Amino acid sequence: MSPDLEKLVTNHLSQCFIPVREISNIVMPEGEAILGTSTEEQKTSLVNAFSSENVETSQQALNGPSQSGYPESQQNKQIAQEFIFLMEKSQHVFIALKDLPPTATPKQWQPFFQRAFEIFTRLWKYQQEHRTILEQKEYYGIKRWEIGEIASKIGQLYYHYYLRTSETSYLLEASVFYEAIRDRAYFKEAFDTNNPQLVLKKMRYYARFLVISLLLNKREFAKVLLDELDQHVKDYIGVFKPSDSQEWNEILKEVVQFLDADKNVVPVDYEGAYLPVETRLANIETNEKGLKLTHSIIVGNYPSQIKFSELSLDMFRMLQAIERQPKMRSEDKSLKRFNPTKHLLYRPSFSTLFQYMANCFKDISDNGVLLLYFSGEGTVSENSETNLGGISTSTKKDQVKSIKECLHLTDIVPFTRKPLVLIADSNVSNAYSSFTSPFDSPTLFLLSPTKVSEHLKDPSVSGNLFTLFLLNPILAICMVCNISEIQADIWAKAKEEIQNSEISIINALKESNDIHNNIKVFLNDEFLSRIISRFVFSKVLLSLSSKFNGDPCLLPNSVPHIPDSFYSGIIGTVKSLLIIMNVADQFQMPQ
Structure with missing residues (x-):
C-alpha cells in the first residue's frame, strides 16, 4: 500500500473511470454494456438527477477557474466555491443511488452509478489539485476526515456496484480504498472534535470495512479491525453516553460470533495457522454453449x-x-467476466420474496437459469392429503407462523416455465420432493437432509452441513469428521484431489445414460456443474459415514432422482479423498 493516498486513489480512478465513450465497453462487466456513447444520451437516462447546466459547471470545477483577470484571493475563493459545489453534487448523486429500488434493472441503475463515478472522480481530482488552497481556513479549511470521507464514499460505490454486478473485483477495489484510509488515519481526529456525528462516521466506516473483509475471507485482518472498532465503541459510549450504545454493542457481538463461527469450520496447520480455503470459482471461463446461470x-x-x-x-x-475469485482490475484492464446477478434476502416476507422471484423471472433470457436458494425452518400441514408446507417466510412479531406464510411447492411451479434450479436447506426440504413439472423447461431441485445428525454442531452456530458441502466439500468433511488440525501438505493434496473429483463426477454425469436430461442440461454452466457435482459427492460421502448409518432423513435428495447405481460408481472417487485426509476408517466402504 502506497503511503500517498492521493496517488493511490488517483491511480485507481484513472484505471476505472475512463472517457464516457469507452465506459460502457470497459468499466461495465460483459453483458451489461447498455449505455449510449454520447454524453447527451447518458444525461437523458438520468431520472431528474442533474441538468445539463450542472454538468457544465462540474466540468468547470474539474478544469479549475480561469487564471486571467482575477486577483489571487478571488481566484482562491472561486476554487473553494467550486469545491463546495462538487461536494454538494456528490451528496445528491449518493442519495440518488440509495433511493434506487433493489429490483431495478441494469438499464435503470447503471446510469446512476456511472454518474456517481464521474462526479467523485472530478471531486477527488479537484481537491487534490487545489489541496493547498482548500486547506487555508480563509477559503475553506478542509479537514483530513473530509478527505477520508470522500475516499470512503468511493469505497462504498465500489461495494454497492459489487452487490449489483456480483463482480468480486469491485470488492477488492473497495478494500483498497478502506485500507488506505486506515493506513493514513484520516479519521484519527474524530474524537478530538468532540463531535459524536463524526465519531459515528468513523465507526460506520469500520463496520463497512469489516463486511468487505469478511466477504474477502480476510479472517485475521477482520479480527484486527474488530479489535479497533471495539475500542472505538467503548470510547464513544464512555464519552458521549449515546442512546444507540446498545445497538453498537449488538453489532460487536454479531461480528464476534460470525468470525468465530466462520473460523470454526476452517482447520489450522500444526503451527496454528489457518489453512487457505478456495470458495469461489477460479478465474477461468468456459465457452460451452447451453443454459447459463444468470439470476439467483x-x-x-x-x-x-x-x-x-x-x-x-x-x-x-x-x-x-x-x-x-476476486481479481484486481488493474491486473487486467480489459477484465470482463460473466457473473450471475444475486439478490440477498434475509428473512423476507412472502410478498417481498415473491416480488423478487417475479422480477427475476421477467428478466431471464431464453438460455438463462434462475437459481433459488432457501435456508430456513419450515412448516408442513398436518393434513397429508393437502401436501402443503414449505420453508417459512418472515412474519410480523405478533403474528403466529402458519401454513399461509410458507413458500409452498405450488408457489414455485409458475416459475418453472423457464429453467430453474432450487436448493432447499431446511428441515422441510422434502415438501418439494413431489414436484413434477407441467412445462417443458428443465427444472432441478437439490434438497437437504431433513434431520441434523446428533454428531454435528448446532447449525445455528456453525451453519448447515449441506450448504457447506456446496461451498467446499473438504470443509464439510472436516465438520463430519471433527477435524480441527491437519498437515499443510495433506491439505494441499486434498484440495487438488477434490478438484479432480469434481471434474470426474461432472464427466460421469454427462456420459451416463441413467441421468435425467433435466440434470445434464445444467452441466454446461460452470457454477451449476460445480454445485451439482458437490451435491453428488455429499450424497455418497454421507451414505458411507458410520455416524449417519444410512438414515434417509440424514441424506440429501434430488428431483429428478439420481439412480443409486450412479452413486455407487462414485464411491471410488470419494474414497481417494478420504484416504488422503486419513479419515477412511470413519466410513463404511463396500468390499
Whole structure:
C-alpha cells in the first residue's frame, strides 16, 4: 500500500473511470454494456438527477477557474466555491443511488452509478489539485476526515456496484480504498472534535470495512479491525453516553460470533495457522454453449442462525459458491467476466420474496437459469392429503407462523416455465420432493437432509452441513469428521484431489445414460456443474459415514432422482479423498 493516498486513489480512478465513450465497453462487466456513447444520451437516462447546466459547471470545477483577470484571493475563493459545489453534487448523486429500488434493472441503475463515478472522480481530482488552497481556513479549511470521507464514499460505490454486478473485483477495489484510509488515519481526529456525528462516521466506516473483509475471507485482518472498532465503541459510549450504545454493542457481538463461527469450520496447520480455503470459482471461463446461470435469489430465514449485516452464515457461504475469485482490475484492464446477478434476502416476507422471484423471472433470457436458494425452518400441514408446507417466510412479531406464510411447492411451479434450479436447506426440504413439472423447461431441485445428525454442531452456530458441502466439500468433511488440525501438505493434496473429483463426477454425469436430461442440461454452466457435482459427492460421502448409518432423513435428495447405481460408481472417487485426509476408517466402504 502506497503511503500517498492521493496517488493511490488517483491511480485507481484513472484505471476505472475512463472517457464516457469507452465506459460502457470497459468499466461495465460483459453483458451489461447498455449505455449510449454520447454524453447527451447518458444525461437523458438520468431520472431528474442533474441538468445539463450542472454538468457544465462540474466540468468547470474539474478544469479549475480561469487564471486571467482575477486577483489571487478571488481566484482562491472561486476554487473553494467550486469545491463546495462538487461536494454538494456528490451528496445528491449518493442519495440518488440509495433511493434506487433493489429490483431495478441494469438499464435503470447503471446510469446512476456511472454518474456517481464521474462526479467523485472530478471531486477527488479537484481537491487534490487545489489541496493547498482548500486547506487555508480563509477559503475553506478542509479537514483530513473530509478527505477520508470522500475516499470512503468511493469505497462504498465500489461495494454497492459489487452487490449489483456480483463482480468480486469491485470488492477488492473497495478494500483498497478502506485500507488506505486506515493506513493514513484520516479519521484519527474524530474524537478530538468532540463531535459524536463524526465519531459515528468513523465507526460506520469500520463496520463497512469489516463486511468487505469478511466477504474477502480476510479472517485475521477482520479480527484486527474488530479489535479497533471495539475500542472505538467503548470510547464513544464512555464519552458521549449515546442512546444507540446498545445497538453498537449488538453489532460487536454479531461480528464476534460470525468470525468465530466462520473460523470454526476452517482447520489450522500444526503451527496454528489457518489453512487457505478456495470458495469461489477460479478465474477461468468456459465457452460451452447451453443454459447459463444468470439470476439467483439467496434467502436466509433461520431466525436463530448467526448473522452479520443481514447476512446469515448459510447465505454468506452460498453467495461465494456462485462468484468468481476476486481479481484486481488493474491486473487486467480489459477484465470482463460473466457473473450471475444475486439478490440477498434475509428473512423476507412472502410478498417481498415473491416480488423478487417475479422480477427475476421477467428478466431471464431464453438460455438463462434462475437459481433459488432457501435456508430456513419450515412448516408442513398436518393434513397429508393437502401436501402443503414449505420453508417459512418472515412474519410480523405478533403474528403466529402458519401454513399461509410458507413458500409452498405450488408457489414455485409458475416459475418453472423457464429453467430453474432450487436448493432447499431446511428441515422441510422434502415438501418439494413431489414436484413434477407441467412445462417443458428443465427444472432441478437439490434438497437437504431433513434431520441434523446428533454428531454435528448446532447449525445455528456453525451453519448447515449441506450448504457447506456446496461451498467446499473438504470443509464439510472436516465438520463430519471433527477435524480441527491437519498437515499443510495433506491439505494441499486434498484440495487438488477434490478438484479432480469434481471434474470426474461432472464427466460421469454427462456420459451416463441413467441421468435425467433435466440434470445434464445444467452441466454446461460452470457454477451449476460445480454445485451439482458437490451435491453428488455429499450424497455418497454421507451414505458411507458410520455416524449417519444410512438414515434417509440424514441424506440429501434430488428431483429428478439420481439412480443409486450412479452413486455407487462414485464411491471410488470419494474414497481417494478420504484416504488422503486419513479419515477412511470413519466410513463404511463396500468390499
